Amino acid sequence: MTSTIEHSTVSAPALGGGIYRRLNFGTALIAGVVFAVIAWWVAHSLLDSDGRGFSDQVMVITAVGWVVGFELGIGAFTSIGKWFTGRDQTHADEMYLAGKDAGQARYWRFTTDHKVVGVQYIVVTMILLGAGGLLAMGIRTNLLSPGNHFVNQQIYNSFLSVHGMLMILALIVAVAGPWANFVVPIMVGARDMAFPRLNALSLWTLVAAIPLLLGSLAVGGNDMGWVTQAPISNQSGVGFDLFAMAIITFTVSTTVAGVNTICTVLTMRTKGMTLERLPIFVWASSIAAALGLYAFPFFLVVMSLNISDRMNGTSFFIASEGGTGWLQENLFWLMGHPEVYVILLPAVGALLEITTVFARKPLFSYRTSIAGMAGLAGLSVLVWAHHMFTTGWAPALGGPFMVTTEMISIPTGIIFLVLLGTLWRGNIWMRLPMYWVFGFISNFIVGGITGIYLSDIPVDNQMHGTMFVVAHFHYVFVGSVLFGAIGALCFWYPKVTGRFLDERMGKISFWLVFIGTNVTFLAMFVSGLRGMPRRYSSYSLIFEHMNTVSTIGAYVIMAGMLVLLGAVISSWNKGEPSGPNPWGSKTLEWLVPTPVPLENFEVLPVITEDPYTYGEARTNS
Amino acid sequence: MTVTHNEHAESGHHEAPEVVDGRQRLGIWLFIGGDMISLGALLFTYLYLRGVNSGGHWMSIVGMPSKGITSAGPDTFTPTTLVEQPMANGLNWLIVLVVVVSAALMWLGEKRLRASVNGRGAFRGYAAAATVTAVVAIVLQVMQVRNVPQYWIQSNDSALFAYTSYGSVVLAFGISAIIHFVLLVLLGAGLYVRAGRNVLSYEKWYQARLVRFFWVWIAVSTIVTAIVVTLLNTVH
Numbered sequence: 001m002t003s004t005i006e007h008s009t010v011s012a013p014a015l016g017g018g019i020y021r022r023l024n025f026g027t028a029l030i031a032g033v034v035f036a037v038i039a040w041w042v043a044h045s046l047l048d049s050d051g052r053g054f055s056d057q058v059m060v061i062t063a064v065g066w067v068v069g070f071e072l073g074i075g076a077f078t079s080i081g082k083w084f085t086g087r088d089q090t091h092a093d094e095m096y097l098a099g100k101d102a103g104q105a106r107y108w109r110f111t112t113d114h115k116v117v118g119v120q121y122i123v124v125t126m127i128l129l130g131a132g133g134l135l136a137m138g139i140r141t142n143l144l145s146p147g148n149h150f151v152n153q154q155i156y157n158s159f160l161s162v163h164g165m166l167m168i169l170a171l172i173v174a175v176a177g178p179w180a181n182f183v184v185p186i187m188v189g190a191r192d193m194a195f196p197r198l199n200a201l202s203l204w205t206l207v208a209a210i211p212l213l214l215g216s217l218a219v220g221g222n223d224m225g226w227v228t229q230a231p232i233s234n235q236s237g238v239g240f241d242l243f244a245m246a247i248i249t250f251t252v253s254t255t256v257a258g259v260n261t262i263c264t265v266l267t268m269r270t271k272g273m274t275l276e277r278l279p280i281f282v283w284a285s286s287i288a289a290a291l292g293l294y295a296f297p298f299f300l301v302v303m304s305l306n307i308s309d310r311m312n313g314t315s316f317f318i319a320s321e322g323g324t325g326w327l328q329e330n331l332f333w334l335m336g337h338p339e340v341y342v343i344l345l346p347a348v349g350a351l352l353e354i355t356t357v358f359a360r361k362p363l364f365s366y367r368t369s370i371a372g373m374a375g376l377a378g379l380s381v382l383v384w385a386h387h388m389f390t391t392g393w394a395p396a397l398g399g400p401f402m403v404t405t406e407m408i409s410i411p412t413g414i415i416f417l418v419l420l421g422t423l424w425r426g427n428i429w430m431r432l433p434m435y436w437v438f439g440f441i442s443n444f445i446v447g448g449i450t451g452i453y454l455s456d457i458p459v460d461n462q463m464h465g466t467m468f469v470v471a472h473f474h475y476v477f478v479g480s481v482l483f484g485a486i487g488a489l490c491f492w493y494p495k496v497t498g499r500f501l502d503e504r505m506g507k508i509s510f511w512l513v514f515i516g517t518n519v520t521f522l523a524m525f526v527s528g529l530r531g532m533p534r535r536y537s538s539y540s541l542i543f544e545h546m547n548t549v550s551t552i553g554a555y556v557i558m559a560g561m562l563v564l565l566g567a568v569i570s571s572w573n574k575g576e577p578s579g580p581n582p583w584g585s586k587t588l589e590w591l592v593p594t595p596v597p598l599e600n601f602e603v604l605p606v607i608t609e610d611p612y613t614y615g616e617a618r619t620n621s
Numbered sequence: 622m623t624v625t626h627n628e629h630a631e632s633g634h635h636e637a638p639e640v641v642d643g644r645q646r647l648g649i650w651l652f653i654g655g656d657m658i659s660l661g662a663l664l665f666t667y668l669y670l671r672g673v674n675s676g677g678h679w680m681s682i683v684g685m686p687s688k689g690i691t692s693a694g695p696d697t698f699t700p701t702t703l704v705e706q707p708m709a710n711g712l713n714w715l716i717v718l719v720v721v722v723s724a725a726l727m728w729l730g731e732k733r734l735r736a737s738v739n740g741r742g743a744f745r746g747y748a749a750a751a752t753v754t755a756v757v758a759i760v761l762q763v764m765q766v767r768n769v770p771q772y773w774i775q776s777n778d779s780a781l782f783a784y785t786s787y788g789s790v791v792l793a794f795g796i797s798a799i800i801h802f803v804l805l806v807l808l809g810a811g812l813y814v815r816a817g818r819n820v821l822s823y824e825k826w827y828q829a830r831l832v833r834f835f836w837v838w839i840a841v842s843t844i845v846t847a848i849v850v851t852l853l854n855t856v857h
Contacts, residue, residue, distance in 0.1 A: 083811060083815075084807070084810070084811045084814065085814060085818075086811075086814045086815040086817065086818035086820045087818075088820060194644050194648065195644075195645075195648060255652075255655050258651075259648055259651040259652055259655075260648075262647070262651060263644055263647050263648050263651065266647060267640075267643060267644040267647055268644070293651060293654060293655050293658070294658055296655075297655050297656075297658035297659040297661075297662060298658065298662050300659060301659055301662035301663060301666070302662075304793075305666065305793065308789070308792075308793065309789075312784075312792070313771065313781060313782040313783040313784055314783075314784050314788075314789035314792060314793070315678075315682075315783060315784060315785065315786050315789050316666065316670070316786065316789050316790070316793075319675050319676060320676065320678070320683075321678055321682055321774065321783055321784075321785065321786065322670065322674070322675050322676065322678030322679050322680075322681075322682070322785050322786030322787070322789075323670065323675060323786050323789070324669075324670070324673050324675045326673070327666060327669050327670060327673075330665075330669070331662060331665070331666070334662070
């Protein structure tokens with residue numbers, strides 16, 4: 001029997017389908033503002049507030065109003081409402097939510113397709129990095145010379161706090177957000193993430209958190225530093241409340257995202273995609289997600305208790321009433337150090353992925369690299385007190401924590417050796433992504449080894465609270481994680497857009513950022529070694545030269561990032577077409593068409609060998 | 622990576638309910654894991670503050686009892702050291718009992734739903750009962766929170782409400798419990814409605830089990846909290 005299909009022009013379906021089909025970013029902003037104003041008005045009317053109509057309670061309730069309104073306005077609660085009333089979504093609803101035939105509009109609404117969410121994360125990450133970077137420029141401009149009053153001390157301190165937290169949030173999502181969403185489901189052979197609606201929820205919850213964080217600057221700022229040190233945090237103005245509510249909102253976002261990543265990898269792998277055939281980036285993202293599930297509840301709790309001390313009269317962190325600041329430090333760093341590896345691991349995974357492709361070699365010691373990542377994650381939960389060596393907390397535990405901190409250099413070193421081993425005698429193809437790999441290697445050596453110095457109590461006693469520490473963690477976060485994130489962007493950009501990222505502009509950007517990073521933070525090491533304390537808006541004349549150098553370096557980084565931004569924007573529609581697999585990669589995301597169709601695969605693939613058979617293929621040929 | 626096409630891939634890209642259930646089961650366990658960490662952080666807070674007993678203020682405070690005072694200012698303020706007693710455990714354990722009964726009802730309801738095609742009606746009854754008991758738990762927990770002693774303390778030139786560190790953590794446990802109980806009520810009511818619309822049935826019972834997992838976890842967390850607060854309330 002034969003059959004024929006008649007093709008006819010089908011007019012676009014009427015919008016219909018209820019109000020949720022009319023919701024988008026614009027309605028979210030409107031609803032968020034309306035709910036925030038209503039919440040503020042109700043709270044202000046019922047509770048005590050200052051002359052501006054602000055108080056801790058009023059600000060917290062206003063922030064809750066904003067988040068709830070924004071989520072309602074974007075349509076995040078629509079599915080929950082439908083579940084509650086027993087009217088589950090139809091296939092047509094799901095296709096609508098996935099953005100089928102929606103064109104560019106799908107990027108501006110609650111879209112569940114993981115690739116759309118991935119692109120949305122790219123944009124959100126750029127906004128976070130841009131805002132945090134601008135504040136960094138403000139800080140560095142103020143430190144250009146001693147006594148420079150580009151901003152006053154209060155604003156300077158607020159800039160420090162918000163810069164720190166914006167960048168932490170940006171780097172947490174910089175690789176895991178865009179790429180664990182865009183490529184991981186395809187890499188494992190799945191049609192989407194395990195929970196597509198939760199995926200979109202995590203993205204839009206993150207978006208809801210950003211105005212709170214930036215808004216904290218508008219209502220007096222938070223001058224406590226990003227670690228929100230108690231009990232000083234009790235003295236901060238109402239800006240602190242928005243700051244803390246932003247973090248609480250963010251923890252919800254990242255917890256949802258972490259659960260989604262793990263479930264996708266563990267339950268949605270296609271036939272033949274055994275755990276030993278998972279691309280290394282998938283392992284890195286999964287381990288980071290699991291570590292985040294452990295770490296971020298502490299963030300939620302410590303910020304909740306901080307707010308409670310300010311608005312409920314509790315005394316968790318107030319020593320005169322039975323609390324203690326050490327509790328805040330413990331809870332914070334129980335989150336804070338694992339979070340470093342939540343940030344680092346996806347970046348390292350992406351760089352390992354890039355290295356295998358451009359060295360045309362299998363990943364050196366695949367199992368060892370997984371063991372290294374798992375070891376890193378495991379040890380990272382046992383090192384938190386090294387942040388408290390100089391606080392006087394539990395001196396007897398200093399030795400054990402020094403040992404665990406030094407031990408973490410072992411799995412870190414293993415991963416580093418895996419990277420070097422993959423490069424060793426490789427047939428290296430020096431395209432743009434590889435520049436960032438080599439930049440990472442150079443910077444991470446410096447950031448990693450100075451970390452080992454700081455883990456030693458005698459050295460830490462000297463260096464704690466100095467610019468040396470600032471230089472160390474910026475080598476890790478900027479020199480390593482940001483380089484990994486940009487490398488990942490350069491690598492997967494052709495898969496997202498079907499075009500290469502402008503190679504020339506990309507290389508200019510690389511050299512500017514690489515040189516700028518080293519100029520800025522090497523000079524900062526020197527300032528720190530000479531004893532310059534961190535978090536000061538002015539300083540003694542003896543630190544002037546190194547600070548001037550650091551500031552110049554920071555402007556060079558900014559120039560490099562602007563060039564990169566220009567390359568991303570200009571290449572999006574006008575870049576050189578790349579085809580579906582420009583790098584000749586063997587992982588699944590490169591074997592599907594570009595642009596990747598909705599649901600990724602027409603027929604699910606069956607995997608018959610591991611993803612890094614480059615050397616074998618060359619031998620066979 | 623060598624790839625072949627999976628000839629047995631599902632048509633129309635729809636997955637079997639069992640497959641979706643397996644994924645959701647892992648998801649709910651991971652969320653419960655995150656919730657366990659949060660509870661662990663609160664328990665750590667409780668035990669840490671009790672262990673440190675900063676300034677001897679685990680259960681004492683320099684101030685005035687708030688009870689009966691309608692207004693207080695610096696002029697009328699004569700702070701003294703007040704020693705607090707551990708809160709009575711009766712209400713605490715009554716809440717535990719109610720939540721455990723609630724979880725048991727949900728579990729029994731799920732069993733009835735899975736047992737026979739006629740179990741849907743019984744499930745609705747159990748779900749309604751479980752939801753009502755969760756509401757009772759909320760009411761009791763609100764009473765418990767209101768029982769946490771509050772004091773006036775002097776702060777610069779004004780007087781503020783405050784809790785001892787013991788009272789602070791008990792308050793945090795209480796508020797956390799209320800949030801979780803509200804979630805239970807929403808989930809229970811949702812299951813009741815869904816069973817009424819035949820979305821939950823003998824063939825489609827998976828979501829009832831997911832909710833039951835969470836319900837039982839909340840019962841367990843309530844028990845753990847009650848044990849700690851009952852046995853380890855005074856300074857060691």
